[in-house]
Amino acid sequence: MEPGHGRVDPAHPADDPGVLPGTAVPVRNGHQRRECGGQVTVEVDARGIRIDGDAQVVLCASLFYFRLPREQWRERLEQVRRSGYTCVDVYLPWNFHEVSPGQWSFEGRRDVAAYLDLAFELGLHVIARPGPYICSEWDGGALPAWLGLDPALGVRQNEPQYLAQVTAWFDQVLPIIAARQQGAGGAVIMVQLENELDFFDCADRPGYLSALRDQAVAHGIDVPLIACSGQGDLFGATGNVEGVVPACNFYPNDDSPFVEEEVRRYAQLLAERGLPLLITETNRRHRTLRRMLASGASLLAPYLQSSGWNFGYTPSSGNWGRPGNFMSHGYDFNGYVSSTGVERPEYAEAQVLAWVLAALGPRLASATPGESIEVVTDFPTSSSHSVLELDGGGRLVAVPNLGSDDGQAIVAGIPVAVAADSCPLMLLDLPLGETTLRLASADLMDSRQGLLFCSSVPVTVAIGNTTEEIPVGSSRTVEGVVVTVEPPPEVDTPEATDVQHGTVRRRTSAAPSTPAGTHELAPTLESLGAYRGRGTYTATTDLTDELLVVGAADIVDLSIGGRVHTLAGFGATERIDVRGLTGELRATVEIWGHANFDDTRLPSLRLGALRGLGSVWNVVETHDLSALWTVDGHWAGDPAPLRSLTGWSSTRIGTPITYSRAIAPDRPAALHLDGVREPVAVTVDDGQPVTVHAENPWVMLPAGTKQLSVTAPHHPTSGGLRAELLTLSPILDWTCAVQDDELLTAFAVRRESGTEIELPLTLAPGAETWLDVELPTLENGLLIRPDGAQVRITGWASGECLGRVWLGERPAFSGGDPDVLWIPPGWSGLTLLVQGVAGPATPELRTIGIETT
Template sequence: MRASGYTCVDVYLPWNFHELAPGRWSFEGRRDVAAFLDLAHEVGLYVIARPGPYICSEWDGGALPAWLGLDGELGVRQNEPRYLERVIAWFDQVLPLLAERQHPANGPVIMVQLENELDFFDCTDRPGYLTALREAARGHGITVPLIACSGQGDLAGATGDVDGVVPACNFYPDDDSPDIEAEVRRYAALVAERGVPLLVTETNRRHRTLRRLLAGGAKLIAPYLQSSGWNFGYTPSSGNWGRPGNFMSHGYDFGGYVTSTGVERPEYAEAQVLARVVEVWGDRLAVAVPGALDTEVACDFPTSSDPAALGFPEGGRLVAVAHLGTAPGTAVVRGVPVAVAPGSCPLMAVDVPLRPWGMDATLTLASADLVAAADGVLVFSSDVPVTVVLDGTRTEVPVSERQAVGGVALVVLPTAQAARLRSVEPGGTVQVDDAPHRPGESAPSAVHEVRRRRDRAPEEPAGLHALPPALESLGVYRGRGAYRTATDLTDIDELLLTGAADIVDLSVAGRSHPPIAGFGAARRIDVRDVTGSVAIEAVVEIWGHANFDDARLPALRLGALRGLGTLWKVRTTTDVSSLWTVHGHWAGTPAPTRALGGWSSTRVAAPVGYSRTVHSPPRRRCVCAGSSNRCG
């Protein structure tokens, strides 16, 4: 990451990765938070730490320990005493590690995130909940900014509007959308009313999109995620991506600039070039003001519906020209036609004084990224010819060439070389390394070995139970559990399995049924060819707990437990699809009778109700004789 030019790493700290069982903590080996933070500090990376308590992140249960679901009165992600008691226990373990390593005193931690995308969740007391988390963080000596990210743009829903909790935004737009800049500028204005900059704590990975966010006013840009990898050891979740009940893959690669096996993709060079752009403009980017485009731009290719520009206080601006097409194109900027490569978004300098680099001139227009500047030298990165207007003199500079205008050397490097740019001398000498450029690095960092140890596995529980218990109640939070029973299936045609999750391998009388992965939904099991007293066996695997609160299936609710659920004998069935009365729309009195869902209406999306009284079969009477305590 440091070699790519990025300056900060954003890291989740999963609660249930460190609390292996209630009250049993581990911060060693793979779980050594302090070692990770110290290594980031050593190589020159800042850290945004996200200890939750909830992190989502396609991680088992969103990092909430599975045993929290055993307490029916405990409300996860709520301002509720039982839950907050457990959260404080977690914070008591992890926050001191962060407090000891805060920037600038002793380490790299520049921000701490509380919660994660709370605006997706039905929290009944957001101000109370966030206040409790804030007080816990401040109580442990966290003095860096506390942030809370909104997942769907509801700033108040994410922060509870609590003082001292800075709102941040997660943006996941379509990379080809023409409307990204307009959305970003709106949120930049909203947070500016609160006196804070726009922090984009998660977004797409494509650097063309990152440039558009920068031009729209984002001061922190954190693509999720650039360095790919895996989730090991039953740490993935079961969630709702795509359709209810998807199993999250152990492979965790969303097109990052480094693959899970460490191979650099083309976006890696894009990262290095953008890092040079940020480096060359320096503090001016921090104080630049976003705004609508005040420079006339016309394009013969698809582009933004509302292009953005950053204005510098001392004069001049950067104009983002996004090419959303696939063919070479031309933009006309201030009446000057310039070439723009497909899929790119050059940050074009307009009316920028060059005094900070020791040149008494004004860069009227540059159609490509400025990646380096020294006394008398300007270096640009581009894969198409660059147009430069310097003090009114227009010059076209081909790729990999240089020209001099008014005593200023103009150099154009292709992306691959600009990514490896090392230094620029005042005389115009440009040095390009074979190895990637590491901005601000003085010496390579040593590789540290992290010692690993095997955590003690929980003892395998066993025993007799009246009903199948949840695996979590037996101390099984990841892995498998086995269930065995015997029952009489005489005159039973089917069984009904309810509440089973995640993966159930069921065997009845020695016959295996196809694996069941219904996430708690009821499943009918055909046993018509089985009779008498038989054995029923099941092996249930916990793939992962839900990381997102999805009400469509029982096991996808946040905090839902895992296990076999309940297996019922079905003695009788009744078809209740007919004889429903219809209420709503224009249905009059007496209410019409239809099949369930059979009312036809032109009122699209308007609610309609169906009602029917369903009588269960009469219960068989139990006659007890004498004192034998046997009932039949």
């Protein structure tokens, strides 16, 4: 939509918000006030946000410098500004800048100071989020992998050793932020401490948040400090620490009729504390954002409106409780800008909402909750419509159409049309100089030369004593006021174009390894100094009929006597039939990414869990333990009944019942519970109960264990549990070598001669080869879309690892298109490491498809 009709450009709001009377906002004392040099620059209280005294509703888009090439920062920031959003939020990942213990990098793509300066130059505000934990589907949630090497160090706890590590990070990053605050010649208007701490079992929330706050204040952070709750637990997120403003992350079903009621509850809870509702993360659809705005939000920061890429070895593993999920190279949740920078239809929706905010200005920014009004619709809509009382007079009501068809509503007694899948922000009783706008059924875009509305259906306008329906694309004069209705803007989506690559050459050499010694037990890769990358483990031993592999992660290609097994079970115990096999055991273990969430169901999904082969055991004997369990506490009298495991019959459906029995293994053992459907508790001797989940129904037992207890809910039709006891003998004496990400990248970018080959390329499971691919020289970026089966592919260009894809049978992926690699504009060369994966098909790379972006 062209900016005709004298409309305010949302990227450059006019000083005068329009002719609407009463737009001036009195300055109030802020409940939370931060000062720079004695001058109040950012204030937040129950009436909202004021920046340099101006009341503002802040529209904020996530845009992460570490997920984009530095060459694209300006273009993407300008794109956000053109959308009408006035702010970007940005995580600052600790382990992106501390690349190994004590080795810091703030150069190149890590130059966050340059990114913040660029945002300021372009007139954008910034919400800085330095963690220390950020989540963000990022490797370890940004916590450095080596923290897990110290069992006494408690991540995300008020614990001295952890806080000492955090201090080292904050000493690096907080001065960069402090020098770039609002009022100190910079763009930063808020600083977020931690991230969704209410999801995590922090033992001392007030102490932990106080420690983080004190460090921020000591480093001169003067703008408001905030902490976001992931599930509405305000105390869990902030510890109710003074000087830390609670914020909320909402991820509702976009079609839920109850969004308004939930958001209004939190707006009221925070208003009672003298604070605004800051929504620091939420869905990306503007229909939902409008509902939240009308429900009292002063900050709207939909997560990942502007998408990016997980370069290199940076994505996390294990996400959102599936469990067992890998993140793709593309980091894209269908925000208004794609990973390649293409604007989607939501981009136009962003511009419309920004024009509405500019048209209403501080009147809307300082609005207060209003009394509900009757709204009758013939389409699915909110259970309770939200109303705002505008500062200076008038009301705003959001009327969402949650259906797929245009419909009719009756608002304040007046019939109006409402487009499908929309949420017009309707105005009521708005003063217009000598008259009153009693109702407008569409978004007000501008009021400086009459009234300009945006709608895809006819707009009903009631001014004074006159009510008229105005078709889209026309103007009418109503009670002396010129009223114009324009259609919504559209976004042109460019089509991708296929291009051809040139010669494919196969290297004759393989990447070198760094020897890491011989170890009795297989060590973690992190203990060998590989925090990102991969390693190999080799041992020679006599085999029994079965092996047990415990805690292997992330991806293990295990060769046993020449037979390859690919394991990607996130540390789940694997039982492998090795009958008839002899010879060497060799494992290549690849770190895909450390867990960014804390999921107890699988070993490698715990926050801070380390990576490696785990432990490998020969199974010496197997014993059936399904019978002869004593039932504890559910009988009428002595003696205690003796039943099979979960075989007690009772009318107490769902009641936990404990079964116990004696055992006497003379060596280490493993308890396997077959048939686990919901969590059960296992107690070994007098220890603490361990929760066992269906995803990993195993418990390791030390030699000499005497007693087992299993507590499970009673379900007489569940089929019961079977128990096995496997006695074990460890496989020892592992020879190790590592290839960290720096070593692999250095080898990938080294120019080598090779043998020209034609695709398809067939590999054996566990085998690998390096390919150099000749690419065309183009100004635009390139999407590399390989086709094949049972191969993992890692790509490099211009000295950086792009990311990885896995073709064929594989674990679950999320976050974007898992089958592409992206070469940014201006980057040159393409080197691929292709690895054969054990599975249902022969590993094969058939083609390397290329598209322009």
